[in-house]
C-alpha cells in the first residue's frame with residue numbers, strides 16, 4: 001500500500017526547506033487521484049503553519065510547456081500568501097531549489113466559480129486581469145517528474161509576481177508577451193498559446209477545483225499557466241515581463 005500521508009510529509013518538507021528529492025516515479029508512480037490526495041494533505045500542513053489559501057495555478061496549459069516538461073495533461077496547484085513576491089522587489093534563490101520563470105496571465109475572481117462552466121460564465125466571475133510572472137520550482141532533482149510526481153509537488157507552485165490589475169473586459173485573447181533577463185528577450189509568445197484563450201484555463205480551473213471539492217472564491221487569484229517555456233534564473237538576474245495592454249512586471253534575483 002502506498003503511504004499518501006508519508007509522501008505528503010516528504011513533499012512538504014522538501015518545499016519548506018527548498019531541498020531537492022528523488023521522483024516517486026523512480027520507485028512507484030503515483031496515480032492522478034493519489035497525487036491530488038498528496039497535494040491536499042501537504043497543503044493542510046502549510047495551512048497549519050499559518051499560510052493562507054489565496055487561489056490556484058493552472059499548469060501545462062500551453063504546448064510549449066507540455067513539450068518542455070514532457071507531460072501532456074493540464075494540472076492544478078494551490079497558491080498561498082507566502083508564495084507572492086513583491087513586484088519590483090528582490091527574490092532570494094535560497095528560498096527555492098532551482099527556480100525558473102514563465103510568463104502568465106492572472107485572474108482576480110469577484111464571484112464564486114466551480115464545476116462545468118462556459119467561457120462567458122467564467123469571464124463573468126472575473127473582477128480583474130493582470131500580467132504575472134510565475135516562479136516555478138520543482139522539488140524533484142534535475143526538475144524531472146512525471147504527471148503524478150508534479151501534481152503531488154503542488155504542480156511546482158513556489159512563487160509568483162503580479163502586475164497591475166486591469167478591467168475584466170480587457171481583451172486578453174491574443175496579447176504579445178516578452179519575458180526578458182538582463183535586458184535580453186528570452187521568451188516571446190502570446191496569451192493565445194494558453195489553450196487558445198487564457199479564459200479556457202479558468203474554465204478548466206473551475207472544473208478541476210470542483211473535482212477537488214473546492215471552489216474558486218471571490219478574491220481568489222488564478223494563474224492561467226505559462227504561455228512559453230520557462231527558463232532558469234540566478235542571483236544577479238533582472239527579470240522583466242512586458243504584456244501588450246497589461247504593462248510590465250519585474251523583479252530582481254538575489255542570493
Ligand code: OOG
Nearest residue numbers: 059060065155156225226
Ligand atoms: C510544472 C508546472 C507548470 C505552467 O504554467 O505550465 C506550470 C512545471 O513546469 O514545473 O506552472
Ligand code: MG
Nearest residue numbers: 102134225226
Ligand atoms: Mg506556471
